[in-house]
Amino acid sequence: MSTTPVLPTPGDAPSSIGVPPEPRSPARGVWARVRHVALPFGSLLLFLVLWQLLAASGTWSETLVPSPAKVWDAFVNVSTTHDGVRGYNGTYLVEHLGISLRRIALGAGIGIALGVLSGLLMGTVGWVRSLFEPWITFLRTLPPLAYFSLLVIWLGINEEPKVTLLAVAAFPPVAVSTTTAVVAVPKSLVEAARALGASRWDVVRDVVVPSALPQTLTGVRLAVGVAYSSLVAAELVNGLPGIGGMVKDAANYNNTPVVLVGIIAIGVSGLIIDGLLLRLERTAVPWRGHA
Amino acid sequence: MSSSEITGTVQGAGTARSGSVRIDHVTHRYGRGGETFTAVGPLDLTVPAGECLVLVGASGCGKSTLLRLIAGFERPTHGSVRVCGAEPRPGETAGVVFQTPRLFPWRTVRGNIDLALRYAGVERARWPERRAELLARVGLDGTERRRVWEISGGQQQRVAIARALAAENPLLLLDEPFAALDALTRERLQEDVRRVTDLTGRTTVFVTHSADEAVFLGSRIVVLTRSPGTVALDLPISLPRGDVDAEELRGSREFAELRAQVSHAVKAAAAT
DSSP, X not given: OTTSOOOOOGGGHHHHSSOOOOOOOHHHHXXXXXXXXXXXXXXXXXXHHHHHHHHHHTSSOTTTSOOHHHHHHHHHHHHXXXXXXXXXXXXXXXXXXXXXXXXXXXXXXHHHHHHHHXXXXXXXXXXXXXXXXXHHHHHHHSOHHHHHHHHHHHHOSSHHHHHHHHHHHHHHHHHHHXXXXXXXXXXXXXXXXXXXXXXXXXXXXXIIHHHHHHHHHHHHHHHHHHHHHTHHHHXXXXXXXXXXXXXXXXXXXXXXXXXXXXXXXXHHHHHHHHHHHHHHHHHHOTTTTOO | OHHHHHHSOOOOSSOTTOOOEEEEEEEEEESOTTOOEEEEEEEEEEEOTTOEEEEEOOTTSSHHHHHHHHHTSSOOSEEEEEETTBOOOTTTSEEEEOSSOOOOTTSBHHHHHHHHHHHTTOOGGGHHHHHHHHHHHTTOTTOTXXXXXXXXXXXXXXXXXXXXXXXXXXXXXXXXXXXXXXXXXXXXXXHHHHHHHHHHOOEEEEEESOHHHHHHHXXXXXXXXXXXXXXXXEEEOOOOOSXXXXXXXXXXXXXXXXXXXXXXXXXHHHHO
C-alpha cells in the first residue's frame, strides 16, 4: 500500500481541478494600477490638451469654444464674490448645485418611493399590472420636456412643477425594474417559506422584498440618472437659483464659459452620486449573484 | 437538552408530536380538459405514527407528487389525504426538505433557522436555545454566522433539515434531498437523518430512487410503479435502529438481501 502513488483525497479534488493557478506577477499588479488610475487621468489630460489646441487654433470664435483657462476663470467667478457680485446671479455655484440636489432628492425620492410601491403591487397582483403597465410604458417614452409645459400650466412656476417633473421622470424606471424583479422571485423559495408556515404577508416581507432588492436598487440608480438628465429641463422656467437654471440663464447671454461650468458641475456631481449608489447597492445586497 | 437527546434512548414509535397519514383512493392528474396526465393513483396507503416510510421508484413515477399531496401543496383530483385526521396544510402539517436546500441567500445560517422559528410561533426568548439545539442535532455547531452560500452543499442541506425540524410539525417529508451530494456526504447525512428520526420519533416520509438509501433509512419501504404511481411492493424493514454501527449495518448480509429485493422491485415496477 505504501508503494502506491499518493492519490488526492476527495477533499482536495476541487482545488486541483478546473481552477487554473493565478499568476500574480508584479508586472500584472502595476498594469492593474495603470488601468484603474493612470488611464482615466491620462484621458482627461489628453482631452484638456486637445481642447486647448482647438481653442487656440481660432477655428471657432471664443463664444463657441472658450479656452479651458476661460472656463476655469468662470468657475472661480461663480464660486467667489468679485466686483461686489456674489457668485452667479447672487448665488455661489455650490449653492446652485445644492438647491438643485435638494430638488432631485425630493422629486426623485417621491418618484422612487411610488415606483417601488407600485412595482411591488404590480408584481404581486396580476390585474393591477395589466391595468397600469401600458400607462407606465407611455410615460417612460415621453421626454420630460414634453410634459413640463403642462406641469407649468397646472402647477405654476415655483417648486411644484420642478419637483413633480423629477418625480415623474424617476418613477417609471423603478416601477418597471421592481415589477420585473417581483415577478421573477424564485417560486422555489416562496414554496420553501410556505412550507415553514409563512403567511402571505410573511412571504412578501421575507422573500419577495429581499429577493427583488438587487434589481430594484439597479432601478433606483437608473431613476436617479434619469432625474439628473432631466434637471436642466425642470429648471427651464424660473430655475434660478439652481444649477440647471444657471445653465439656461447663462445660455441666454451667450455666456459659454458659465454654461460649461454648469454642465461640468452636473456631470461630476452625477458621477459622485452614482458611485455612492453603487457602493450602497454592494453593501445592501451582498448576496447578489448567489441567489 | 440537545446532548441528552443525542445520547438518550430511542423514543417509542408515535410520540405526541408525530402524526399518522391516511391516503384513500387518491388520484392526482395534471392538466385540464382532454390533455391530462395521471401522476398518481389510484392509491391507498396508511402510514402509522412514528414510521419512517421510504417511497422508492424510478423517476417520473409520481413519488414527488405524492409528497406534495401529503405536504398540502396540492389537492388530490380524487380521493382524500388526511394527516392526523385533518386535511394537510403547508407549514402546519409537515416540515419539508426539498431536492435543493432552498435556503434564503439574504440570511445567514442563523437567520434561516430564526425565520423558521418565527413562523413556527416559537417565543423569541427561546430562539437561542432552540437554534443551538437544532444546529447541534444536524451537526452544524459553529456555523451560525456564515452566509449560506459560503458553506458546502452538504452543510446547506443540513441547514435545510434543521429548518424543517424547527416547527415540530407532525410529519417530516424529504424529497430526494441527497441526490445532488457526493457519496461520502450522502452517507453521513443518511446516518444523521436516521438518527434524527429515531430520536424524535417523528413520522417521516422520504422519497428516493436509491434502493440503498431506502433500505438504510426506512422502517418500511413502498415501491411505486411507473406513472400513474400505485403500490408495487410494500415491505417492512426490521433492521436494527437506534445506536447502531452504520458501517456494520451497511455491510451486513441482511442489508444486501433487502437492497437486492428493493432494487429488483424498482426495476420491475419501472418496466411496467
